Ligand SMILES: Nc1ncnc2c1ncn2[C@@H]1O[C@H](COP(=O)(O)OP(=O)(O)O)[C@@H](O)[C@H]1O
């Protein structure tokens with residue numbers, strides 16, 4: 001196995017650029033997730049790696065082996081890339097039994113009968129589907145089909161495993177179990193994996209690293225912890241953990257911290273985000289980090305309660321204050337209509353107002 | 360990095376697939392262009408195109424429009440086509456709404472009978488009409504004897520146009536019934552809850568949804584009207600009324616001396632241009648038909664509208680229509696085949712005879728015509744389906760650069776009237792050196808039929824193909840299969856039902872075909888249709904009916920078996 005390298009990869013459909021100048025190096029054995037909202041170009045990138053899409057420019061390499069090179073015109077067809085791919089719809093061939101589905105790639109590789117049987121058995125055991133070898137796809141539940149699809153992608157021991165939202169067709173409970181199981185399996189096999197999802201919780205739970213994408217670009221690349229705790233810009237802060245944004249202007253600061261005058265003239269302190277700042281900024285802070293306090297003080301803003309909902313483990317309230325609308329999560333119910341909210345400086349990050357996602 | 364390459368399947372694959380793309384595309388293009396090129400060439404030559412001294416000229420067109428009374432013929436053709444279309448659309452759409460969506464008594468078997476005419480050629484229909492409603496037809500004479508008046512004259516332009524329209528109504532019916540019965544029930548339910556009565560909901564919501572089906576079948580029937588041979592020949596011939604097709608037929612075949620190649624070529628080009636324009640128009644008109652897409656997801660079928668006390672009135676009207684325009688026409692053929700002389704003045708059982716069938720089975724030429732028809736339809740159905748599925752797979756399921764162009768070329772024969780296809784292949788074999796080999800054999804017939812009906816097969820296969828998710832192909836490619844492995848191992852097995860339907864449809868079309876064959880057959884390669892035309896020209900109506908009866912029986916057997924054994928979908 002070898003590192004997977006995407007080098008300045010771009011993919012256009014006519015004049016529309018679905019993927020713009022993506023560069024990534026994925027070391028062997030890593031579990032990397034492409035995370036982003038629907039339509040941001042995740043699948044397009046993944047299918048370009050598999051060869052089922054044609055990239056427009058840039059290069060894709062597995063170690064020394066060039067899979068695609070826009071400059072020299074090299075395009076290795078998908079069937080020669082030896083990559084495993086699990087589709088969102090699973091794409092099990094309906095006229096073949098589970099065993100036949102798994103045998104197909106082995107036959108194409110001219111593997112002997114005895115070894116075929118051995119490998120099929122092994123792969124089905126791996127996904128705990130050994131008992132279902134003779135079933136046809138329509139006789140399986142969604143979760144079982146997903147496992148068979150994974151077994152089919154692994155049975156020929158590919159150099160790279162690609163997964164396109166493989167869990168999105170499962171119900172919520174099953175999805176949570178499946179992702180733990182998937183991650184354990186990947187660690188056991190040590191296969192380099194690129195995983196595509198729009199579900200941030202899923203991405204945080206399974207990945208070694210996450211590449212957050214938006215409109216065809218990578219916004220941030222980092223470990224789940226880095227992405228969550230130090231988002232690179234307001235888009236990432238919003239997409240991961242759906243931050244609140246308080247608008248204001250910078251009035252001073254030092255040492256990676258700054259004082260910001262919010263729109264109601266309250267001044268609070270906050271960290272400076274990775275993207276630097278301008279004059280007009282937003283302060284990003286997550287709803288669960290805000291605290292309801294008894295009265296005015298440092299880094300405290302006054303707000304009016306607009307509405308609320310009980311979410312099961314916490315209460316979430318919609319507040320208006322400091323010239324912005326924002327949400328707060330607390331374990332206690334709020335009785336008053338006027339509240340004071342403490343904005344912890346260590347949980348607040350400044351971004352330039354331009355990078356703020358449009359609601 | 361050899362490790363990766365080692366895991367990949369061995370491949371000569373890419374070159375193989377590319378070779379297939381090119382082969383399919385080039386062969387299709389040659390077969391489609393093949394019959395058209397010599398016709399266009401001939402239209403501009405002053406001598407038959409096989410003569411080396413032939414020179415370029417525009418004189419044929421000048422002669423076509425000045426000498427031959429062509430203005431009259433063109434007007435006749437247009438009038439004939441317009442009336443055919445109007446009559447067919449009117450009866451077809453009304454029948455579709457009544458049979459498809461009301462609680463008409465016996466709607467199931469009436470629906471079955473309504474599509475019978477689609478299984479036989481309009482040569483058979485023409486002959487059936489002639490036998491029953493011609494000047495000395497069975498029903499005509501019966502009415503005359505009863506009332507003393509001669510009730511109608513089908514040997515007129517209007518008469519033959521109405522016959523053609525009624526013969527084509529089943530096609531309009533077939534297209535419209537799909538639109539009204541597959542409409543999403545929720546749309547009408549929404550109208551009902553907005554306050555519309557069931558009948559009102561049907562008329563104001565679903566009937567307008569028939570528009571694409573109406574437009575599509577209207578243009579189709581217009582084109583069929585323009586290129587139809589049998590009905591103008593049978594009903595126009597005796598009174599000297601010509602359409603473009605009968606003119607070409609007469610000039611090409613019947614001209615006493617040598618046929619006038621130049622005029623025929625020019626006339627054919629004119630016909631080709633008219634039909635081409637109409638098919639183009641059809642495409643334009645169908646462009647915004649997405650507005651009328653009604654079948655989405657698992658919609659339930661709409662319910663039947665209760666006609667209340669009108670139920671039996673409607674039944675009487677529909678039954679009379681079916682009885683007089685379909686059942687009577689078929690009955691006429693069967694009756695004429697089994698008597699020595701058909702007249703209402705003598706009870707027909709007194710004239711019963713097997714002589715007509717005996718005649719057919721005593722002549723090797725007639726037996727050969729029947730066998731040839733079966734062999735051509737069977738082999739042609741298989742060859743045609745194979746060609747069409749290859750074309751469809753390259754056009755719809757490959758990354759071949761010219762796949763769109765291939766589809767365009769393959770569907771071009773929609774604008775190729777049968778008489779032109781036949782004429783074109785006829786020219787091609789005398790023009791291209793080496794092709795003389797297949798001249799006058801059944802192989803030239805198979806080739807011409809297959810080319811002409813590629814769009815029919817395509818229509819059966821393409822929708823089924825789009826039902827098979829492309830992800831299944833992609834999964835196969837990523838597993839190591841090249842394009843050819845993927846389509847043969849994954850797509851074709853899933854396409855099996857559509858292949859059977861395509862085969863059955865092509866068989867039926869080939870078995871009833873006659874126009875395309877008229878310039879191509881020779882003693883030894885005659886088919887049922889060409890033999891019927893010949894016998895008709897000699898005035899042997901008994902044997903014509905016997906042959907037509909045999910054709911109908913074989914078709915019925917085939918349809919029955921194809922539905923039972925192959926599960927083929929033939930007209931719904
Ligand atoms: N074949 C195509 N032709 C044109 N546009 C496409 C095609 N495939 C994808 N796109 C566009 O590219 C963008 C990215 O798509 P995709 O990669 O599927 O998004 P996602 O991140 O949800 O997987 C979308 O805006 C989509 O509309």
Ligand SMILES: [Mg+2]
Pocket residue numbers: 039042043044
């Ligand atoms: Mg996607």
